[in-house]
Amino acid sequence: MTEAACIVIKRAVKSYGDIRALDGIDLEIPPGECMALVGHNGAGKTTLIKLILGLARPTSGTISVMGQFPGTSGFDTLRCHISFLPEQAIFQGSLTGRETLTFYARLKNAPTQGLDQLFQQVDLLEAAGRKVSTYSNGMRQRLGVAQALIGNPRILVLDEPTTGLDPDSRARVYAIIEERKADGVAVLLSSHALTELEARADRVAILHHGRLRACASIPELRKHAGLIPELRIKAGQEQMSALARHFAQCIEPCSFVNGVAVLNCPPRDKLIMLREILNLGLAIDDISLAEPNLEQIFAAYTDRTPAQ
Ligand code: ATP
Numbered sequence: 001m002t003e004a005a006c007i008v009i010k011r012a013v014k015s016y017g018d019i020r021a022l023d024g025i026d027l028e029i030p031p032g033e034c035m036a037l038v039g040h041n042g043a044g045k046t047t048l049i050k051l052i053l054g055l056a057r058p059t060s061g062t063i064s065v066m067g068q069f070p071g072t073s074g075f076d077t078l079r080c081h082i083s084f085l086p087e088q089a090i091f092q093g094s095l096t097g098r099e100t101l102t103f104y105a106r107l108k109n110a111p112t113q114g115l116d117q118l119f120q121q122v123d124l125l126e127a128a129g130r131k132v133s134t135y136s137n138g139m140r141q142r143l144g145v146a147q148a149l150i151g152n153p154r155i156l157v158l159d160e161p162t163t164g165l166d167p168d169s170r171a172r173v174y175a176i177i178e179e180r181k182a183d184g185v186a187v188l189l190s191s192h193a194l195t196e197l198e199a200r201a202d203r204v205a206i207l208h209h210g211r212l213r214a215c216a217s218i219p220e221l222r223k224h225a226g227l228i229p230e231l232r233i234k235a236g237q238e239q240m241s242a243l244a245r246h247f248a249q250c251i252e253p254c255s256f257v258n259g260v261a262v263l264n265c266p267p268r269d270k271l272i273m274l275r276e277i278l279n280l281g282l283a284i285d286d287i288s289l290a291e292p293n294l295e296q297i298f299a300a301y302t303d304r305t306p307a308q
Contacts, residue, residue: 004030004031005028005029005030005186006029006030006031006065006066006154006155006186007027007028007029007052007063007064007065007155007186007188008027008028008062008063008064009025009026009027009028009048009051009052009061009062009063009064010026010061010062010063010064011024011025011026011060011061011062012024012025012026012048012051012058012060012061012062012063013025013058013059013060013061014044014047014051014056014058014059014210015059020210021044021047021210022044022047022048022051022058022210023209023210023211024061024211024212025044025048025061025207025211025212026212027205027212027215029155029186029188030186031154031184031185031186032181032182032183032184032185032186033181033186033187033202033203034177034181034187034189034200034201034202035186035187035188035189035201035202035203035204035205035215036189036190036191036197036200036201036203036204036205037049037188037189037190037191037205037207038190038191038192038194038197038204038205038206038207038294038298039206039207039208039302040208040302042209043207043208043209043210044207044209044210045159045190045207046159046190047210048207049084049157049159049188049190051063051070052065052070052082052157052188053070053082053084053157054070054071054072054075055071056071057071065078065082065155066078066081066082066154066155079108080108080109080110080151080153081151081153081154081155082153082154082155082157083147083148083149083150083151083153083155083156083157084148084157084158084159085144085145085147085148085156085157085158085159085161086144086159087159087160087163087190089140089141089143089144089147091132091140091143091144092132093131093132093133094131094132094133095131095132096128096129096130096131096132097119097124097127097128097129097130097132097135097143098115098119098128098129100132100143100147101115101118101119101128101143101146101147101150102115104147104150105150105151108150108151109151110150110151110152111151115128115146115150116128118146118149118150119146121146121149121172121176122142122143122145122146122169122172122173122176123142123169123172124139124142124143124146127139137164138164138165138166138169141161141162141163141164141165141169142165142169142172142173144161145158145161145173145176148161149176149180152183153185154184154185154186155185155186155187155188156177156180156185156186156187156188157188157190158177158187158188158189158190159190160190160191160192160193161173161189161191162174162191162193162196170196174196174200177189177200178200189201194293194294194295194298195293195294195295197294198218198293198294201218202217203215203216203217204216204217204218204221204294204297206221206298206301206302208301208302213301213302214301218294218297221297221301222291222292222297225292225297225300225301226300227292227296227297227300228264228265228266228292229264229265229266229267229270229289229290229291229292230262230263230264230265230289230290230292231262231263231264231265231270231273231274231277231287231288231289232260232261232262232263232286232287232288232289232290233260233261233263233277233284233286233287234259234260234261234284234285234286234287235261235282235283235284235285236283236285239282239283239284240256240259240261242280242282243261243277243280243282244256244261246276246280247261247263265289270289274287
């Protein structure tokens with residue numbers, strides 16, 4: 001992957017005095033991939049983003065972005081290819097949306113024509129002539145996303161891009177990411193919104209206390225963590241008792257939560273267990289198989305129990 005990767009991080013360490021904000025990070029992001037960066041508060045996500053953008057230097061190790069080292073003079077020529085959306089984008093309220101994007105386009109040395117297309121993409125075309133001070137929080141956030149898209153960057157670094165957005169706008173942001181990915185753009189997306197990352201991230205990098213605990217696709221993370229899918233069966237009281245009796249000797253434990261029997265179901269046993277349940281001839285209201293979600297995966301890699 002190293003040859004083609006847009007971002008290559010090798011054994012990166014960043015210390016602030018006694019604090020090791022990052023401790024030996026190895027990471028590569030190829031073109032066309034969306035990598036989610038997740039971690040608890042203080043895990044080191046912002047520090048890693050700062051190193052990639054050249055806003056801080058690693059204490060040791062190397063960061064290479066499109067073949068250049070952030071923070072060095074050669075890197076300046078690349079800046080227009082790397083876009084960053086900060087967690088809380090702050091804009092000048094007295095400027096209109098259009099003036100704001102024009103300002104950023106000039107800063108990035110990008111054409112100031114075609115900005116309407118960006119407004120359209122983030123559903124702000126009608127508000128483009130209004131002062132930013134009259135925008136709602138969600139509108140400001142969408143203006144931030146439009147700002148990040150100026151000049152067709154090859155790398156998008158997005159810090160919590162969907163914060164404060166309604167479901168339609170969230171879907172719109174992810175659709176834009178998909179579109180850019182298809183065009184070969186590498187996307188690094190830092191987020192605490194684990195549920196919405198599930199179907200969207202190609203790989204997830206889990207940072208914990210400055211260390212990279214894992215970096216893989218969600219199915220791979222699930223497999224390596226040894227997390228087992230759950231078979232959930234909804235039925236009446238009598239059926240529950242019968243299920244409890246039947247599965248009492250089972251190797252995998254069975255629990256009952258809010259009238260639902262939850263059976264650990266290793267993938268290889270799926271059909272066997274389903275057949276066994278059907279053979280019991282019980283009246284069952286519903287049955288479903290739930291794969292461990294990203295919150296459970298995250299908890300497994302960071303040694304915590306997911307909040308219920
Ligand atoms: P959050 O989700 O809260 O934004 P984060 O994962 O982005 O957290 P960082 O901001 O990268 O975490 O911080 C990682 C660690 O480095 C924390 O312990 C933090 O206190 C420390 N740190 C970050 N910047 C500095 C600094 N300039 N000086 C000293 N310590 C710092």
